[in-house]
Amino acid sequence: MDNIVLHVADVHKSFGGLKALSDVDLQVKEGTTHAIIGPNGAGKSTLLNVCIGRIAPDTGAVVFDGEVITGKHPHEINQMGVVRVFQTPEIFPELTLLQNVMIPAFARRDGSFRLNAMQMVSSQHAIREEAEHWLEDVGLKEQKLVTAASLSRGDKRRLELAMGLIQHPRLLLLDEPTAGMSRHDTNSTIDLLKKFKERGMTKVIIEHDMHVVFSLADRITVLAQGQIIADGTPDEVRRSVKVQEAYLGGSH
Ligand SMILES: Nc1ncnc2c1ncn2[C@@H]1O[C@H](COP(=O)(O)OP(=O)(O)OP(=O)(O)O)[C@@H](O)[C@H]1O
Numbered sequence: 001m002d003n004i005v006l007h008v009a010d011v012h013k014s015f016g017g018l019k020a021l022s023d024v025d026l027q028v029k030e031g032t033t034h035a036i037i038g039p040n041g042a043g044k045s046t047l048l049n050v051c052i053g054r055i056a057p058d059t060g061a062v063v064f065d066g067e068v069i070t071g072k073h074p075h076e077i078n079q080m081g082v083v084r085v086f087q088t089p090e091i092f093p094e095l096t097l098l099q100n101v102m103i104p105a106f107a108r109r110d111g112s113f114r115l116n117a118m119q120m121v122s123s124q125h126a127i128r129e130e131a132e133h134w135l136e137d138v139g140l141k142e143q144k145l146v147t148a149a150s151l152s153r154g155d156k157r158r159l160e161l162a163m164g165l166i167q168h169p170r171l172l173l174l175d176e177p178t179a180g181m182s183r184h185d186t187n188s189t190i191d192l193l194k195k196f197k198e199r200g201m202t203k204v205i206i207e208h209d210m211h212v213v214f215s216l217a218d219r220i221t222v223l224a225q226g227q228i229i230a231d232g233t234p235d236e237v238r239r240s241v242k243v244q245e246a247y248l249g250g251s252h
Contacts, residue, residue: 002029002030003029004027004028004029004030004063005029005030005064005065005170006027006028006051006062006063006204007026007027007028007062007064008024008025008026008027008047008050008060008062009025009060010023010025010059011023011024011025011047011050011057011059011060011061011062012058012059012060013043013046013050013055013057013058013226014058019225019226020043020046020226021043021046021047021057022226023227023228024060024226024227024228025060026221026228026231028171028202028204028219029218029219030200030202031200031201031202032202032203032218032219033197033202033203033205033217033218033219034202034205034217034218034219034221035204035205035206035207035213035216035217035219035220036205036220036221036222036223037207037208037213037220037221037223038222038246039224039246042224042226043223043226044223045206046226048084048173048175048204048206050062050070051077051082051173051204052074052077052078052084052173053069053070053071053073053076053077054074056070057070064077064080064081064082064170064171065080065081065170067080080170081167081168081170081171082169082170082171083164083169083171083173084174084175085161085164085172085173085174085177086175090160091148091156091160091163092148093147094147094148094149095147095148096145096146096147096148097135097143097144097145097148097151098132098135098144098145100159100162101131101135101159101163101166102124102131102166103163104163104166104167105127105130105131105166105167106127130166131144131162131166132144134162134165135159135162137162138165139158139188139192140155140158140162143155153180153181154181154182154185154188157177157181158189158192161177161192169201170202171202171203171204172201172202172203172204173203173204173205173206174193174203174204174205174206174207176207176208177189177193177205177207177212178190178207178209178212179209186209186211186212189212190211190212190215190216193205193216194215194216197216205217213234214238217234218233218234219231219232219233219234220232220233220234220237222237222242222243222246224246229242229243229246230242230243
């Protein structure tokens with residue numbers, strides 16, 4: 001049977017009188033790329049924030065690898081293996097690429113700063129090698145010693161991906177990974193994400209660009225006004241009349 005990595009179980013969330021998420025229930029299978037799409041204001045970001053513990057649902061729960069994570073702190077959920085790559089890269093612009101990628105690896109290992117000096121030196125060496133490996137993986141090894149501020153927008157997002165990868169995600173959540181990118185950068189990001197998919201990584205991706213969605217997704221959940229209006233394979237979603245109606249007249 002397919003292993004369910006993430007189960008959003010009957011989640012409701014209102015902001016005042018506005019129902020941002022109603023009755024949202026979806027499952028993400030291990031090794032799949034699951035896209036969440038929907039018109040502006042559909043509730044996609046709210047859903048992502050519920051999954052990472054930044055927003056508490058009013059009712060319902062999020063189950064990760066069989067464990068209820070609702071109510072846990074974002075850093076606890078992160079340490080369990082849920083890694084989010086943000087729409088606006090959260091990088092350290094004054095530091096080099098190498099330093100940027102090393103930071104989450106140190107943060108991952110609770111107590112690392114209490115290590116004695118000898119251990120510190122050897123672990124630094126190992127982490128540096130691993131950081132170089134992930135920089136190479138995203139195509140940024142040549143620039144490892146330049147400061148992050150000097151990177152193009154597309155490369156900043158690649159850097160953030162490397163910062164995610166060094167955390168060995170069990171589930172990678174990508175918030176509009178190609179937003180604002182040129183077609184060339186978008187296509188190389190698609191290729192990169194396809195490579196992760198071949199390795200069996202489980203991903204949830206929020207994306208407006210349908211070219212990206214249909215290039216990558218095994219399954220698509222469509223939200224509109226806080227409700228799931230379709231959930232299925234790309235072909236099923238493409239054929240859904242409800243989905244076509246939701247997008248009719250919209251900007252997508
Ligand atoms: N903190 C908040 N307080 C009040 N209303 C909010 C809050 N966050 C989101 N909303 C509202 O909830 C609804 C869903 O917003 P959300 O950002 O989740 O949608 P989205 O699908 O991610 O939209 P977009 O594609 O435009 O980013 C919107 O009507 C939004 O205005």
